[in-house]
Amino acid sequence: MDTLQLALVFLSIVALHICIADETNQDYTWHIKKIPHIVSSDIVTLKNPSYEAELQLELNGTCGIECQRTLPPPSLADLEEYLSYETVFDNGTRTMTRVNVQGWHPETEMEGNKPKHSVRRKRQIYGTDSRFSISDKQFMTNYPFSTAVKLSTGCSGILISPKHALTAAHCIHDGKDYIKNGKKLRVGLLKVRSKRGGKRRKGSKRAKEDESEDADPPKKDRKQKRKSIQKRSAAAEELTNNLSGKERGSGAGKPSFQWTRVKAIQIPKGWYRDVSHNMSLDYDYAVLELKRPHKKKYMELGISPEADKMPGSRVHFSGFDEDRPGQLVYRFCRVSEESTDLFYQYCDAEPGSSGSGIYIRLKEPNKKKWRRKIIAIYSGHQWVDVNNQQQDYNVAVRITPLKYAQICYWIHGNHASCKQG
Template structure:
């Protein structure tokens, strides 16, 4: 059915996306009720770095989720002591040539946000999934227009060659999920030659005239063919010239049509950094909280990136929504955007029903925040990483949620340290 109702729905969907994502007008009516919370960021110092045996790169991507410790379970877990926290935030670095190092860190000014998770109406838990990671009616928006895909904020979303998504957080860095590169025991097979794809418009110029030569496929001029003109009439020469021009015009038109379609521009990853907290030896209850990794590219991507941010409680921000875009497997080559409210929050995780499919894992979860202690401009800032679908133990009952790992002050300090190599630029703005 492609009649007027379908057209009306498409126009309505586009209007919703434009108004929610691309417009910088009003935020919400409760904007004035939002108070900026000043957050202290600890300092990460490197104590020692040792070289480890090169990884085997033998792990397979695990598609089926396990059962993780839920909010009630997490409340019973003891708060990590500073020494334990330092162990969890120490990290491995894998380089492009296959070598690997382990860096032990020391934390100064340790702080954590103790979030009082809100209870949620159990009606949400009774929703039936029609598709994996999609709850009820599919609320995703498939972004197809080249002017949207290749412009911020959608252009900050990237695709990993391992099949996950990620988000640009600096001119050379991509934030993604740890499970997109490491299964908790070893690095995935595809990470040995890991690449990151950025959506850009196809180059309009293809081929061209060589210096001192002619265009590819162009026939030689009369002056270049000796006495050819003696054997051909003037009319035949004009016909040949006219045919050549038509052929070149057709080639230019074809190239112009192809340039309208965005394509992935792939860049090799120089190094990958994963926190020790993700490793299985840390325990399943802890590892889910540290499902994030940072990738450094071999060359800058020259696209606008999204800054890091921290939100103590999503329900306290204007509109109370989170947003993220990724490359879901059922929409190959297209950016898929969604937004939703967070149903429950813990100190390290956000539980929600943002519709998603496999391939969106690793996408950056962002909100709108003010700079300069709540007095500056509104900006989109990454406050978490979408981890994917999980079965969560809630009071002995297994419920399925889509889960995102939140950026806490300690994680912010670590990721910022990875990006800048020091604490001088790791202060919230």
């Protein structure tokens, strides 16, 4: 057993003792809540995006928890404006869907809005780095670590259905336009490279399909065949050049990525700075629909409870920090301050981890079984307004009942699957 395995076993034992100790004082359970309905009222076709924005992993001038406490709560009309959403398809088509909110009760959204005056620290890593690199294939490709995905833009994300991944909106959109390489957005799913080096068995169904795709119809001449081969080779070379050495050249048995194109991107209108202004940080999330479904175990959505209703007030997430290329980095830490839509936390992290799904583990109602669910999206290192000054914090966007309803609707396309959360 290597050092990493020993460390993970030790952490598991510590976490177990914390949960047992906490459970004697409080019952940590996923409480079933009735979810409001997000109903589509109108769809408008927009012009194709220009894809001219630069990727910014650190945002400036955003309104954080202290700033938002000075603002009046949004009205129902405001929320319907913020929760309206834009969809961009892989062919460049773009639409705006306006929504109506039904069955919304403001009191269900106001949990966690009590002022808390705890000392916070900045995001930079000081002293001992508390992150853990998950390099062993047995851990990296097993749940829950296997739910983490990497975006071709350099951010992270998490699988939330067989065809959807959740990430931060700023990883693909700067609040005004889509980033430059967002047109060919890809999502990388963790996999273990086989000893055959990825070669398929002769006679397999997929191999036959590939052979039939490569074979030219009898009427095609050799020039057309050469052009087809050159086109596919150029596309493969372009993808290879976009990947780092660790992703491209990992040996047999080592983790690598299976890259999948994105079919559609959905972003709430509240992320657009000219719409929500000081509230844009609350809507820093996006859902990516994959072109092909995967067979991995994904993580379910959950509604974010207050920090004191989490075991040890701790959250967990894994992402692909850019200072550790080719490695999945796991961390857990305490929530230091929270509002209705945001919370600050102590986790050490670096650019590249933005967009990671933050999860906790609670008991299922009336059962002894514990289940992990995503309760927030890690927005990353943000410069936020605090008493008219810019300070940097680790910020996460909480999944509220309204956001749960919206994301669930994006996944299922109906309200029947999104009645309770």
